[in-house]
Amino acid sequence: YRGLNTASTCISHVNVKPVSSLKGRTFPDYVNSPNSKLQSLIWPKPIQNIFIVKKPWSEKTTAATAELIHHLHAKYPSINVIVQDNIIDELKPRLLLTPENSSCKIDETHDTIPLFTGTEEEIVKKTDLLITLGGDGTILRAISFFNTDYVPPVLSFSLGTLGFLLPFEFKEYSKVVDEIIHSRSKVLYRTRLECYITKRSKNQIKTIQEKSDDGKDAPKQITKVHAMNDIFLHRGDSPHLTYLDIYIDGDFLTRTTADGVVLSTPTGSTAYSLSAGGSIVSPRVPCIMLTPICPRSLSFRPLVLPHSSHIKIKIGSKSKKKVAGGEPQAKPIKLNIDGVSLNDLEYDDEIHIVNEVGTIYLDSNSNIPYSKTGVPPLDAGYKGLSNNTKLAGIHCLARSENDWTAGINELLGFNSSFKLRN
Amino acid sequence: YRGLNTASTCISHVNVKPVSSLKGRTFPDYVNSPNSKLQSLIWPKPIQNIFIVKKPWSEKTTAATAELIHHLHAKYPSINVIVQDNIIDELKPRLLLTPENSSCKIDETHDTIPLFTGTEEEIVKKTDLLITLGGDGTILRAISFFNTDYVPPVLSFSLGTLGFLLPFEFKEYSKVVDEIIHSRSKVLYRTRLECYITKRSKNQIKTIQEKSDDGKDAPKQITKVHAMNDIFLHRGDSPHLTYLDIYIDGDFLTRTTADGVVLSTPTGSTAYSLSAGGSIVSPRVPCIMLTPICPRSLSFRPLVLPHSSHIKIKIGSKSKKKVAGGEPQAKPIKLNIDGVSLNDLEYDDEIHIVNEVGTIYLDSNSNIPYSKTGVPPLDAGYKGLSNNTKLAGIHCLARSENDWTAGINELLGFNSSFKLRN
Amino acid sequence: YRGLNTASTCISHVNVKPVSSLKGRTFPDYVNSPNSKLQSLIWPKPIQNIFIVKKPWSEKTTAATAELIHHLHAKYPSINVIVQDNIIDELKPRLLLTPENSSCKIDETHDTIPLFTGTEEEIVKKTDLLITLGGDGTILRAISFFNTDYVPPVLSFSLGTLGFLLPFEFKEYSKVVDEIIHSRSKVLYRTRLECYITKRSKNQIKTIQEKSDDGKDAPKQITKVHAMNDIFLHRGDSPHLTYLDIYIDGDFLTRTTADGVVLSTPTGSTAYSLSAGGSIVSPRVPCIMLTPICPRSLSFRPLVLPHSSHIKIKIGSKSKKKVAGGEPQAKPIKLNIDGVSLNDLEYDDEIHIVNEVGTIYLDSNSNIPYSKTGVPPLDAGYKGLSNNTKLAGIHCLARSENDWTAGINELLGFNSSFKLRN
Amino acid sequence: YRGLNTASTCISHVNVKPVSSLKGRTFPDYVNSPNSKLQSLIWPKPIQNIFIVKKPWSEKTTAATAELIHHLHAKYPSINVIVQDNIIDELKPRLLLTPENSSCKIDETHDTIPLFTGTEEEIVKKTDLLITLGGDGTILRAISFFNTDYVPPVLSFSLGTLGFLLPFEFKEYSKVVDEIIHSRSKVLYRTRLECYITKRSKNQIKTIQEKSDDGKDAPKQITKVHAMNDIFLHRGDSPHLTYLDIYIDGDFLTRTTADGVVLSTPTGSTAYSLSAGGSIVSPRVPCIMLTPICPRSLSFRPLVLPHSSHIKIKIGSKSKKKVAGGEPQAKPIKLNIDGVSLNDLEYDDEIHIVNEVGTIYLDSNSNIPYSKTGVPPLDAGYKGLSNNTKLAGIHCLARSENDWTAGINELLGFNSSFKLRN
Ligand SMILES: NC(=O)C1=CN([C@@H]2O[C@H](COP(=O)(O)OP(=O)(O)OC[C@H]3O[C@@H](n4cnc5c(N)ncnc54)[C@H](O)[C@@H]3O)[C@@H](O)[C@H]2O)C=CC1
Ligand SMILES: NC(=O)C1=CN([C@@H]2O[C@H](COP(=O)(O)OP(=O)(O)OC[C@H]3O[C@@H](n4cnc5c(N)ncnc54)[C@H](O)[C@@H]3O)[C@@H](O)[C@H]2O)C=CC1
Ligand SMILES: NC(=O)C1=CN([C@@H]2O[C@H](COP(=O)(O)OP(=O)(O)OC[C@H]3O[C@@H](n4cnc5c(N)ncnc54)[C@H](O)[C@@H]3O)[C@@H](O)[C@H]2O)C=CC1
Ligand SMILES: NC(=O)C1=CN([C@@H]2O[C@H](COP(=O)(O)OP(=O)(O)OC[C@H]3O[C@@H](n4cnc5c(N)ncnc54)[C@H](O)[C@@H]3O)[C@@H](O)[C@H]2O)C=CC1
Incomplete structure (x- = not known):
């Protein structure tokens, strides 16, 4: 991945705070559009808390997660990033940007990245948006945290692995995150x-x-x-x-x-x-x-x-x-x-x-x-x-009206024809 | 079948009349009930015109059709029976009840059975209820008359042949027809x-x-x-x-x-x-x-x-x-x-x-x-x-909530287990 | 295809002769080898008559057929080439090699190519080896000529189209024909x-x-x-x-x-x-x-x-x-x-x-x-x-022991795995 | 089942002997017949040792096993019956025929039934014929004793349970056992x-x-x-x-x-x-x-x-x-x-x-x-x-040429047609 090039500041601390200190979660509205299979996701008030779940023990995913957190921190400082506590140790070294490992200047103002964490129950109560980085298994696991509650909208990034539930590639994150924060995204409704x-x-x-x-x-x-x-x-x-x-x-x-x-x-x-x-x-x-x-x-x-x-x-x-x-x-x-x-x-x-x-x-x-x-x-x-059936089910950020058709063709090899020799 | 035992009167004439002389058709209301997979069929005003379609060239079906017409004539004299004109000749001899072929007395008042017919287009415009006698093919053919229009509610009787779309056996007709005329029936909605x-x-x-x-x-x-x-x-x-x-x-x-x-x-x-x-x-x-x-x-x-x-x-x-x-x-x-x-x-x-x-x-x-x-x-x-999407599709008179489960088990032999010897 | 580069002589005539003038056909021996799924094809006496069947109305196939005939004529002058009579007109212009359309010199000795033809029945009686150029359909059609008789060994060339029954590509023809003529080929037995x-x-x-x-x-x-x-x-x-x-x-x-x-x-x-x-x-x-x-x-x-x-x-x-x-x-x-x-x-x-x-x-x-x-x-x-069950069935020239495994993988896309994105 | 009616003698003892004391096993010849899918089983010398395996813990099977042993003892006294040692206790009470539990007279000569047993390895070396009583699982288990050796011919009786591998019902045992002992049986060859x-x-x-x-x-x-x-x-x-x-x-x-x-x-x-x-x-x-x-x-x-x-x-x-x-x-x-x-x-x-x-x-x-x-x-x-490939595989006693066709129809319900109502 592209490395940590979005950040221009030196990060010298990761500040872990209790997720319970955050304000309660906000549910988006899901609005039907004529002629569309998807719904528009509209935030009634600004989105505050994003819960990021990553595939465990993958260096590539850890690097991507750190990059995403830097991006959010730099561009949307008012947004709070929530993570599971057991990944903080893995993440920390990747989050620190010192003159040695990044382009930050030695005399730059040093900055602190805040991360929120807590028990699963606490996190669930605060999450406005769920972002996953990994494969289909990572989404399934992340959504299982919301087993007994509503599921916030889910944005899933793939990192090069197979994924039928993964419409976005990580390299697009900047554009995709922008769109969702500004209520310009579409979601596909999935039932549970x-x-x-x-x-x-x-x-x-x-x-x-x-x-x-x-x-x-x-x-x-x-x-x-x-x-x-x-x-x-x-x-x-x-x-x-x-x-x-x-x-x-x-x-x-x-x-x-x-x-x-x-x-x-x-x-x-x-x-x-x-x-x-x-x-x-x-x-x-x-x-x-x-x-x-x-x-x-x-x-x-x-x-x-x-x-x-x-x-x-x-x-x-x-x-x-x-x-x-x-x-x-x-x-x-x-x-x-x-x-x-x-x-x-x-x-x-x-x-x-x-x-x-x-x-x-x-x-x-x-x-x-x-x-x-x-x-x-x-x-x-x-x-x-x-x-409140409008909140039931899973609302997955979608790339286009036809992700499904593309998916069964490209990923499943649906109806692949017998091949020509040469 | 039970023969012509419901009729006590002598029928000496079949009076064929133009279907165009009938009043226009009446659409029923279909009302959802809580906890039910079926809808209730309610007639906003009394049902008038019933179109009966039978499997061609089957003696058993002709006899059953005649029996049903006698029954309607005797019990609901205000109801008009419509048939395709090409079956009238086949039907006529079966409809006549003389002292020779029935229990009517020789000195009884002689009665006339009216039958309405016309072109397909004319019939479609007048039909309140469609009754079929035959197999699945008979229903498919009968409904195809309504190819370019709404389909009236459909009541389908089987006569002993295979039929996945046939919830009722002919021998129940008296009870079933009563219920439908008195708005006490349930329908299953099928899409077209x-x-x-x-x-x-x-x-x-x-x-x-x-x-x-x-x-x-x-x-x-x-x-x-x-x-x-x-x-x-x-x-x-x-x-x-x-x-x-x-x-x-x-x-x-x-x-x-x-x-x-x-x-x-x-x-x-x-x-x-x-x-x-x-x-x-x-x-x-x-x-x-x-x-x-x-x-x-x-x-x-x-x-x-x-x-x-x-x-x-x-x-x-x-x-x-x-x-x-x-x-x-x-x-x-x-x-x-x-x-x-x-x-x-x-x-x-x-x-x-x-x-x-x-x-x-x-x-x-x-x-x-x-x-x-x-x-x-x-x-x-x-x-x-x-x-008027409420009228779209096909509303099939249903026997019970679970016709479908019964059908796949009894008719299709769904998941039949390997047999025990002895 | 490679064009007519194997021929160095000018061909000014195609001499069509009756297939009935040829000697009767020779059956090869099919010998089992230990540890092999294939049989060795051994000619008890030199092969004489080769029947070439091509896909109709394909220019590419006509060109390839002409090239193969030139090759046989030049390298194995004692071998007789048989074709169906209805393709001779299509083939003739392609067979003629004049200074204008080939590298033959204007003052070179002019040569004549003999072609044998006749009715299907006559051809069947004379064919030692059957060569097809085209797709699976061409083989099926060629073999159907032998509907009521034994089938000679079959060598099938593909010309870039799908073919589950086609082990060889046309560009290999020189080597493949050599091997078969010198009894160094293997055949796969197929049942009829x-x-x-x-x-x-x-x-x-x-x-x-x-x-x-x-x-x-x-x-x-x-x-x-x-x-x-x-x-x-x-x-x-x-x-x-x-x-x-x-x-x-x-x-x-x-x-x-x-x-x-x-x-x-x-x-x-x-x-x-x-x-x-x-x-x-x-x-x-x-x-x-x-x-x-x-x-x-x-x-x-x-x-x-x-x-x-x-x-x-x-x-x-x-x-x-x-x-x-x-x-x-x-x-x-x-x-x-x-x-x-x-x-x-x-x-x-x-x-x-x-x-x-x-x-x-x-x-x-x-x-x-x-x-x-x-x-x-x-x-x-x-x-x-x-x-003479040894001659029953169809003996297809084979490329290797594992044509079948390769075929189901490469041609049928057997068990293709779900694809990775990127 | 028919109860113990074949025995006329009182049995007062079961005499358990070591299987190792028996003579080594005899292999039958399997002879092809023209126009038959089955082979004839021919004993080159009289059959001596029959190994009977029963489904464990089923009273019905224990009763049937006892009946079969009585029958063999009475009719073929020179044949030795082998059983697994862990079923002897279960079998013994069933084998004893006293004036109380059978029709034997109180003053009758008392008789002893010999049973042979030993380790699996010892049994395998002595078995001429294998008889199973139970379901498909019983055959599979019985044959697994011969995992590292040839399998003797197998005669399998069903006792009313499903069995695709069970051609015979127990009630036919007398006739079936007679036929096999007199080399008048047919076997179906199954591969391992x-x-x-x-x-x-x-x-x-x-x-x-x-x-x-x-x-x-x-x-x-x-x-x-x-x-x-x-x-x-x-x-x-x-x-x-x-x-x-x-x-x-x-x-x-x-x-x-x-x-x-x-x-x-x-x-x-x-x-x-x-x-x-x-x-x-x-x-x-x-x-x-x-x-x-x-x-x-x-x-x-x-x-x-x-x-x-x-x-x-x-x-x-x-x-x-x-x-x-x-x-x-x-x-x-x-x-x-x-x-x-x-x-x-x-x-x-x-x-x-x-x-x-x-x-x-x-x-x-x-x-x-x-x-x-x-x-x-x-x-x-x-x-x-x-x-000695003639002895490889499993030779199963067969009822008729068409057990297989009958089996897939009767037991598996192959191609069962959709049912008629009524
Ligand atoms: N034989 C099979 O196909 C089995 C499939 N599974 C499936 O695995 C799922 C759990 O996934 P993992 O924990 O990742 O297990 P896993 O590591 O066994 O992988 C399952 C595979 O299924 C893919 N997958 C998951 N959900 C999918 C979906 N909705 N559409 C298309 N592909 C999908 C994953 O990308 C992965 O390749 C279960 O929900 C179950 O559906 C589980 C056991 C056996
Ligand atoms: N190989 C097959 O299964 C074929 C099936 N068909 C079906 O036949 C239908 C037309 O029926 P017919 O004119 O009676 O043709 P038909 O005389 O060929 O009989 C079709 C069979 O399908 C049954 N059937 C019809 N609709 C059904 C349904 N919805 N569910 C379960 N069974 C049903 C009928 O009772 C009859 O046994 C077509 O709509 C098509 O679906 C037509 C051609 C081939
Ligand atoms: N729905 C289907 O799959 C149908 C298949 N066929 C098959 O087509 C054959 C006749 O072939 P054509 O005259 O070329 O008809 P065609 O032009 O309809 O093509 C049939 C296709 O099957 C392929 N094919 C033929 N034999 C094959 C084999 N043994 N293994 C793998 N692929 C094979 C051909 O390359 C061609 O792509 C028939 O023997 C029949 O098996 C015929 C009708 C329908
Ligand atoms: N989902 C499935 O169908 C499974 C099937 N099996 C089969 O069970 C066999 C072992 O049998 P049991 O120990 O009795 O296990 P079990 O108690 O699980 O029963 C397996 C069933 O398969 C039947 N069966 C066994 N061999 C058969 C044959 N050759 N043809 C038709 N039916 C047959 C038996 O009568 C029984 O109904 C294994 O060899 C395997 O083939 C084992 C696991 C799962």
Whole structure:
């Protein structure tokens, strides 16, 4: 990358401050334009706090992040930059501009760069705009911070790696950031899925725990999760088939005997669902995709369901017969959301999946099994959200009306023709 | 079937009258209900005219049609029954109830059954409710009468044959007809596609002609067509590949080298598109499906596009090189709408496909090729329609909220599991 | 191409002679080598007659053909070049080398080039080696001349166009021709299918007629055909489904309701079968592929059958019910072999497909329906052939052991990975 | 089941004896018949030792096993029955026939049933015929005992559960056993795959260890394994893609970015490969199938390779870049053979797969990477076997010529048509 050439000042300190000291976040307005597939992003008041998330352990990304922070600091001094605390050490040496490592003069006024940080919960409450630098995985991870809340608009830069969700290259950042700050950008709306887990034994919504890297359950406890791409259930290490009973809007649809099943947004239609044989769905089609993973059936064609669907999946077992003094046995099933493993599911556990803006079946107690069982109402969460459906989903800064068509051609090699020799 | 047991009167005459003598048609209101996937069909004033379409040349269907007409005549004498004139001869003997062929007494007051008929155009203007008796093909044909106009609500009875679009069995007719007449029915909304044809040589919208059965062009001339299922282009008898250039919203998407391509509604997702490898899409997902037919590419995955898409397909040829003094040569391409062949397409001809309620790109002259070419505005037709989008599409009388789930399981054998021996 | 630079002599005449004047053809020996997938082609006596087939109406191909003939004439004067008579006029001007159009000197000895030609039947009897210049279609057409006989070894040159069956580029011709003449070449064995047609009404093997370009039946009459790629049945122009009853080795396998079905050799696995969803099969796997074309079933997975299979397909109709005084009606079905249309099939007609070297079920009269019906024995033809199975099939000159792996990667873009941006 | 009605004698003891005391095993001859897809099984000398394997922990299967042993004991007293030692306790109570639990008289001569048992290695050396009672899994497990040796003919009985590999129902056992003992049976030949593992770090063939149920490596150590169905590599619990480099006959074919890949016999074409999208291949087609599992590519079509292929798969990593002081990192890859997990593979590990009867490339040291590396010759094992290729593979007792056609129709629901309502 172009190096640190935008900065003309010497930076001698990085000043880390608590994110909690910032003012609360501002939501932009998203305005429809005639003849456009995109919405205009308009700031009702000036944007203040930008949360920058970078791919970890990549020197290129660290350099780019430092360059972006310098640029913001120099050009928009009133804007506050927020970062995760665990990247500050990595970032600091890159942020310092001394006469040795930059073009700053030895006798120049020395400057300090402020950086805000705090817990995930604190950051979420303050973020006006989310910027990611890295690949698709970086966006998925960054957006997962907003798992239980609205997602601010997302600006994603690629750094030369594959990225279906990355419309911008880093070298354009100056122009792109300008446009967004001055409310001249367009966003593509992407829908999120919402997932709840019910444990049979306890008749209650389970607290969801991310698996930490050493395989142990991490301390974080949440009661629902949102997915940008997909939610999948899978046999994992077990070499044996899973038995999953699938219900739609309270009606039994089918039992799948398979490696697993993936429930996907249109955004996720080009991720795992595609590998499993699903169609390519435009992000502007409101729907939920249900794609089987290696089903032991000749006739399990992928389904595209209404976005108002309420999908319930219950873990079954091969035989319903109770083993002496016990339960029908089923191997633990892997649950995975946007590439992150959650805790395993067992026989009779259920997950419920709806669109973030909810299902029309919500109040119909005859159709929704979990409202029968007296568990805390599923809607507690997204009822709140659905009061303000304009903020639901993910608003991704877009380059042009036709990013999608370009993407499936250039990135996925859609319908590539057989080649001519010579 | 149950025979003519509902009638207690002797019918000695069928009185054929001109449909033009009837009052103009009445549109029902379609009202959304909370927690329901269906809409309620409400008649603002009493229903008057029912158009009954039956599968041709089937004795069973003729008998059922006669039974239904007797029932309507006896129970709802103020309702007028409309039929196509070419079935009257087939129907008449079945309608007459004499002491010999029914339980009417020899000295009973003799009664006359009135039947209304006329040209297709005349019938369309008077129909409040459309009833079909036969298979899926019968519905497709019946709805094609309303090709250039709104479609009245459709009630479809099956007579024991396969039918994915047929929620009701004929034996239930008495109850079902009662409910619909008394505004106690529910309808499922299905979307229609709209198709325009442009001939290159003449730079004008082509009049579309159905191929008559002897292969000659029939006299009927129309400028656009609607599809309930699908529109497909195909190589037909020619054993060579077609070359079709596909544009979405004015942007080039891809050139397909294939048997052809099918553009389908969600309703049509279980028709040809399914055979060609497309996903199963709920009729409640607003979208247009683009499914290749035997593409010579490993990577042409079916696409699910937004329902606001404007799809243009231009007939290409293998080589762009002009042959001495001539045109690049391309075999004629078959155009087919809902199972009916239209006239062939040739090199450089175009078809344009939009949803019945139109595309958001309509006015953007930079994106829509045909508005550039000065042809009569494409929108002339459906602009009118879109003033009243509540009437657009097809409102199909539905049995229950879950006809679709039941249908894919029972009729398509979705995800049927491998069988147990014994 | 490189122009006519190999010739140093002036050519002032082309001397067209009857192919019948040549000595009968010589079959090479095909010898297996240890550790090789290919066979060595060994001429037991010197090769004499080379039949050159070129793509029609392509100037580039005509030039290349002339260059090759000059080369053969100059370097191997004892070898006789055979061509189809309808290309002689096209070729002649290109063959003449005068001081004006080449580097030959004005006072040089003038030379005459002999060309042999005759009817297809005559040519077949004399050809030691077949050379094609053009694309895959040219090979298919050239080999179809040998429809009722053994195929000589085939050397195929591409001229810059796509070609899955074309291992060599024309510019290598000098080296490649040298090697083959001196028995230093390797061949890849490809299997052929054999197809018989039985007309129900006449209880006899039907004479097969190619459709001529104007749609009329051409005069040529044959009783069986061989396929290098595939044999397919298809609905053609009719927009309605076909009903085909498929039997394997005398047992009913399935009824297909579909656009049609393709029976393919492994060679043809990368042609139509691939487009219809079939797997990619190495030409060295002895088998027959049965791939449905757009089947109206969720569970018709492509089949790979033993090469000893006897496949019978009988044209069915939607309903078995006889129409008054008539036959169950079925639209004519298109029959196509290696891209050439044969005459249409009708209700109750059958085709039988076996491998060229025959089926093990041949004598088992309980299993083979047509031997029951007293028709002339199916085996009449290939029984003869199978006496000499070493000559059956198609021996294609190969570049290297791994042409196939290279081909699926380079030509088909097999498993192309999603692209990196930048 | 029919209960113990075949026995008329009282059984008061089960006499467990060492299998090592039996005479060595006898191999049958397999004789081709004209016009048959099957081979006749002929015993050159009377059959002596039958090894019976049953599904564990199923009462129904235990009862059936006891019934079969009684039958053999009563009708063929000279035949020795072998069982695994860990099922003797389960079997014993079922084998004893006292006046209380059977129709034997109280004063009848009491009889003893002998059962032979020993280690797996000992049993393998003595088995003339293998009989399985259970499902497909039971056959796979039973045959895996013969992992490093020839497989005796296999007779498989189903007990009412699904079974694609199970031609016979248990209730026919008397007739079926009679036929096989008197050399009047037919067998279907099924091929086996052979798999070798090479650890990069140690440059040697790895000893393969089955994972025991508690996840620890079991003590058993072997150097190669055979597969009846398939060998697959998979990401397992890790939610991230695998990177596998695939070579055919020493040439690089492709890198797959996927859940994994399955290498399958034609027998296994209806197991995992089918779920992953592979074609259905007749067991009589000699080939190896390579089917990707959820590949991140639109163009990875399943491949059908020659049975002489040598397939090498090398574990790759996402980036080839060395991490500071270390190796490119790759998650452990799961290796699974016929439903049994072996120990995990890591970065740079290789597996090699050939057909049991070997590859023609065996001696060509330029093509086979592992012979370059000085590892113990791959062929050590199956060279021995290939001396007697008539005994290689698996000879399954067959019911009729057309078990396969019946199986794909009845068990897999192949090409099931869309159903008629009513
Ligand atoms: N998603 C899938 O389809 C998966 C399939 N498998 C297959 O399971 C096999 C092992 O079988 P089990 O130990 O019983 O595991 P399992 O208990 O997971 O059952 C596998 C199923 O496949 C059936 N099956 C096995 N071999 C078959 C064949 N050759 N043709 C048709 N059906 C067959 C069995 O009857 C059973 O229904 C493996 O060889 C692998 O092919 C293993 C994992 C996932
Ligand atoms: N939708 C499709 O994919 C269709 C394919 N075909 C195939 O076309 C063949 C006849 O070829 P043409 O007369 O040239 O017709 P064509 O002009 O329609 O071209 C067929 C294409 O297939 C290629 N091709 C032919 N044989 C091949 C093979 N064995 N492997 C890979 N590619 C191959 C040709 O290079 C050409 O690009 C038929 O045997 C049939 O397999 C025919 C109709 C439709
Ligand atoms: N290979 C294939 O699958 C082909 C399918 N078609 C389809 O046939 C339709 C026309 O129907 P017909 O005139 O009756 O032709 P047809 O007599 O060829 O029968 C088509 C079949 O599709 C069924 N069908 C029609 N619409 C359906 C829907 N929406 N969902 C599920 N099944 C449906 C019908 O019941 C009938 O079994 C076209 O719109 C096209 O979609 C047409 C040609 C080939
Ligand atoms: N066999 C497969 O295709 C599998 C796919 N996944 C997908 O990976 C996603 C998580 O991504 P990572 O954490 O980066 O895992 P990862 O490191 O395994 O990479 C997944 C790949 O998918 C790409 N990707 C992610 N989202 C995409 C989208 N919406 N459209 C197109 N490509 C996309 C990424 O660029 C990356 O190349 C999951 O949401 C799931 O969809 C997960 C497991 C297996």
